[in-house]
């Protein structure tokens with residue numbers, strides 16, 4: 001399947017996890033992929049695993065407005081077009097709100113929220129030209145609350161609603177905007193949890209499909225929403241969560 005031949009796909013946070021896996025998926029399907037992240041070595045490692053193509057690795061911090069501006073200039077200079085933007089870069093924080101520092105709040109908001117805004121603003125002119133689309137990586141944590149993650153919930157909840165409004169504002173211009181809401185997925189972000197059998201069992205008890213997500217599960221859904229197969233879909237926040245958000249919250253007896 002080569003749904004992305006001649007398409008340029010920009011993926012933030014592409015040095016690991018879902019971003020790296022999506023890069024592989026898009027490249028397999030014919031795309032020219034732009035890998036964005038803060039750590040060059042991680043981007044290079046992802047680049048080395050991609051199916052051959054005119055790909056680019058660009059070191060940039062999405063939380064820095066000027067860096068994102070330069071990233072967009074560089075990408076447009078190289079390809080002259082952008083067809084898909086995947087806003088995947090993200091960090092999380094744990095703990096109760098009243099114990100959190102200003103620094104923690106600002107750090108999460110600057111990557112998870114400012115970063116998405118800066119990238120959308122910088123790439124929208126190109127997406128309007130190509131009648132392209134945007135995939136934001138929100139979370140099941142953007143659909144409901146978690147214990148001990150309220151700052152992350154605030155940021156991802158904002159992405160969920162940002163996605164809906166953007167879909168409304170740009171639909172008439174032919175630009176679709178959707179979000180993926182992954183559940184618990186094995187990546188660098190969750191590597192400590194993967195080592196903790198008690199935590200894993202608690203998750204497995206709540207996930208109808210009985211396992212954690214793999215980055216490839218999320219990449220497949222991202223590629224679907226970004227492709228013409230999803231041409232009449234915009235403004236959705238699609239859970240890719242093994243069914244965890246199907247529950248109404250009552251205990252698993």
Ligand code: NAP
Nearest residue numbers: 013016017018037038039061062089090139185187188189
């Ligand atoms: P991950 O492996 O840690 O990937 C996140 C990537 O973002 C890293 O490669 C990181 O690389 C990059 N990044 C972080 N801050 C950045 C910045 N300021 N500028 C550019 N790149 C930055 O974790 P992941 O699970 O794949 O996370 C991908 C997305 O999924 C995130 O938005 C996360 O919130 C979301 N998510 C994850 C889960 C889960 O269970 N894993 C569930 C729901 C949603 P550098 O540090 O090198 O820049």
